[in-house]
Amino acid sequence: MSYITGPEYVRYACTCGLLKSLPNLYFCRHCSQLRCGFCVCPEVDSIFCGKCSENIPSAEAKVKKNKCANCLICPSCQQDLSTRIASKGVVNPDDSKSPAKKTYYLSCYFCGWNSRDVGIPDQTSPTGGWPERENVHSNRLQELLDSYKQIMLSQKQQKENDKKKKFGKFVSYTDRTGITASALRKRIGIPDIPHAMLRKPKLPESSTATTEVEELPDKFFTQEIDLLEVTTIEQRLLQPESQPVTVDKLFPAHKQLSIKKSLRCRHCERNVSKPEYNPNSIKFKIQLFAYYHIPEVRLVKVGDLKRGQPCEIIIKFTNPTQHQTTITILNLDLAEQERYVEEQQMMDISENLEVLSLQFKQPTSLPSLPGSQPSSLLSLPPRQPHLTIKSRKIKQTVNSTVEIPQSVFILPPRDDAAEYDDSNDTHNIEDDSNLVIWRKSNKVCIKLLVNIHEGETIGEEVFCGFTMDHVYTNIIAANFENKQPQKLNHKVRIFLNLGKM
């Protein structure tokens, strides 16, 4: 739960340069890259009503204006309305056995609004036939729209005609002899009808302005206003067409539909997340969350944060995959990322893609780390130019340096049964005791030393970062081609917020 509500102490740098906590990241198995909500392409997967849990095809939703045909919401508080039964005597008063006559009305359980308040008559069927209200101006607007459509159509055709004429190779016969089509028609005796395309569309009638304006009614000056009678702006905007000012004009509105969305990697166009179709299901067909693929890092303990002396921090690594991985801690090489982003932008310029952002973008001042070696961190082939999301520079500045340990350590695969296994861990892994201080099943705690930079003041938040290189076992190729699972080194930059100095 701390992930959802608490502050994010450990953040991972997405491929696009944004920092997110691990549960907010996706991992595209096909490109073996991290993706975040910003650099995936969302799509509408299915449309459903949140109240009646019914799937609605997109075409039907379009016709229904993205509103549920059956469910209504309260015009007063925007909560769902429910139908209530009111019995009104019996159908046949003479026959004592006749069933009670039932009528239905709408009521809001939340604020107590009901359809009788505004004088909507009770209905005889529970599903409705609730009166719908029409836009009073729709006739006039439809008329306008039709004539505008015609005007534009004729303009378009005229334009095309002009083009044809310009490039026409042959002069028409009638033009040369001076006999126009219209004259010819007359001669033959056919009534002269101008060509359909040449006919001028009828202009719509303009509205006329008047000197008379609505005067402010005198009741404003004398009458006391009961605030309970006046609608709030939210209540008005719920019904954009009528925007009622008083509560007696509030009519129930149809409930807005909701969607399930699927996410697609912009690189390889494959889904990273796809929900199940059933609106009642909260499961996914595809869910490539980074949480299931990238080792999770947690801060366990932070020593005293003092300038001038190394601070000891303990962090825990957890391997979520079914494969053993080896983790190497590397320098946080921000210059490399910066170069990569710049390279991309240069490429963009040469590709005539994206220049706009440069003029706004200020080069962020990042501390240049001495001794940064060129690493194969971004050994990917250059991006395809059609990609439209460009990477950013990582904005987070670090004010402390992690002392990079010399040794590597191994994370065993996740084993769900290990929890019930009382016998001690049987992984015979030889660890560097300076680095690894605790180990159990797929979890390892390590000790790192952090040096805070000179010139930082007390009370400032200390950030540090490192690059985690882990062996990622890609089983996709294995599934497809019966090959050995592919192993590759994947690197993630991780930023830690160590708290205040």
Next chain:
Amino acid sequence: MPIYEPLTSEKVAVVLDIGSAFTKFGFTSEFAPRNIIRSQVRCKNTNTIRRLYDFQSAEDLYDLLVEFIHTIFFKYALISPKDRPVVIVESLLCPTLFRESLAKVLFLQYEVSSILVLPSHLVCLASLAVDTALVVDVGYKEAVVIPVGFGLPIVQTWQALPLGGEAIHKNIQVLFNNTSTGAQNLSEEVLEDIKVRCCFVTKKSRADQLALPRSDLIPVPDIKYSHRGSQTLTVNGKIREKAFEILYEEDNDHFCLSTMILDAMLLVDRDLRNILAENLVLTGGTCMTPGFKARLKEELLKQLSNDRYRKLNVKQFKFHSMPCKENYASWLGGALYGATEFLGMKSVTKEFYLKEKHLPDWINLKDVESARFGSDVTSARA
């Protein structure tokens, strides 16, 4: 009912009018927006609500817009934005940074197929079917007056003042502070609610008397405004009447809402002045306040006797009444324009954007040059 989608059916375009307070959203060839929502997003890091126009930098604005457009498409429109046309209605005075960021978000982040950008002052006339009018747009941040002559906005004569919802909210707060009721630092939300539910634009005769230090006016009844059940504010009659007076109080340069309109008229051609005076169009949410139109007319007539405007030679003012509510008048124009072939003919396509890297703009000389050869965006109206 057959509910399969014919293959040939045109993709309907989303029409967006992003205002500084409220965003109007809907589809082309519909006569009312689907939703009118606040132009704000919830900031995920700080968990606070942020207005779109309160951006700090270009990148910040980009992020805000990505979030906001996501809400529009996936919460309200329920369609994937990819390869769809979008109609945007915007003010001619919209900041370049804002419109360029919006285009960037739509084209690059959401991969829309084309964007049709329409000037709000022009398109709001579509629902009236007139081609010459003086359009007064009183929104949240500012009031903008731009005359439209024969289907062309006369941009040179634009007038703008920061008189709108925001100024009124501030004024209400000032009025509260003066009454010493203990109502300090009311939130924007409460001020807006008080404005909407309690205040109105009073008549000129009463306003003049209110301005006097002592008057024997019978005050408007007070309203007890209960705020979250724990605080009751007394919105006295004076506040209710004076809230909107800020629109007509001339500032140090003697500018106010009514002078803006007349100044715009002074700048246009002499022959056009009377036509404009007889074709006044009011748009924007603030115009929906009770008594707004009547008061504006009174103020305009009063200003005419001023020396500055005597040479206008205007005798009367005529107002159009819209076949819609004022707050979505521009949106409706966009929906009408977008429903015609105009969408295909004049919109900026993705290919064009990727080549040119910006939206054509009237303020950009390069675009003006190229527009001479092509046809003007605004000449489309017959």
Next chain:
Amino acid sequence: MSRNNIKIFSGALVCEGSKLRGDITVGSGTIIHPSATVIAEAGPIVIGENCLIEEQAKIIHRVPFDQQNKENIPILMIGVHNVFEVDCTVEASKIGNNNVFEPKCFVGSRVTVTNGCTIGAGCHITEEQILNENISICGAKCQMREGLDKPAPQNLQMETLLKMLPNYHYIKKPNMKQQV
């Protein structure tokens, strides 16, 4: 704290686990759940007939802040058919009939509740006011609305409780005869 003086009319159902302090009269047909709290601190409380007081609900009759002594404090009269739902706190100075206090709401001591009001879940009403008849308050903004009808009485629920509660809880014996 003054001595407890609890009068329960026959037909009322008061669970042993409820916390009653001070001078309290419970009308017949009223149900008080276990762990409900009724404190008559400033003066007597008279609960009318057919009220329902659920778990964790608190009804407190307090001495107003600006008053030092306990003199001249009227009896807190609670009308009939009121529902006090789970974990509500009601300190209102007067309560009429057919009101509903939804879960976790708070009603301050300067509020007078008339008839047919609904105080929504989580709403805090503290400002001195008299709630008109059939007012319903709901939402985080304590939005007020005036309805046409009073909320429907919870008769079915009450009947079930009258049957079920004695099976699982000790019940305080009514010590008063049926009111005439």
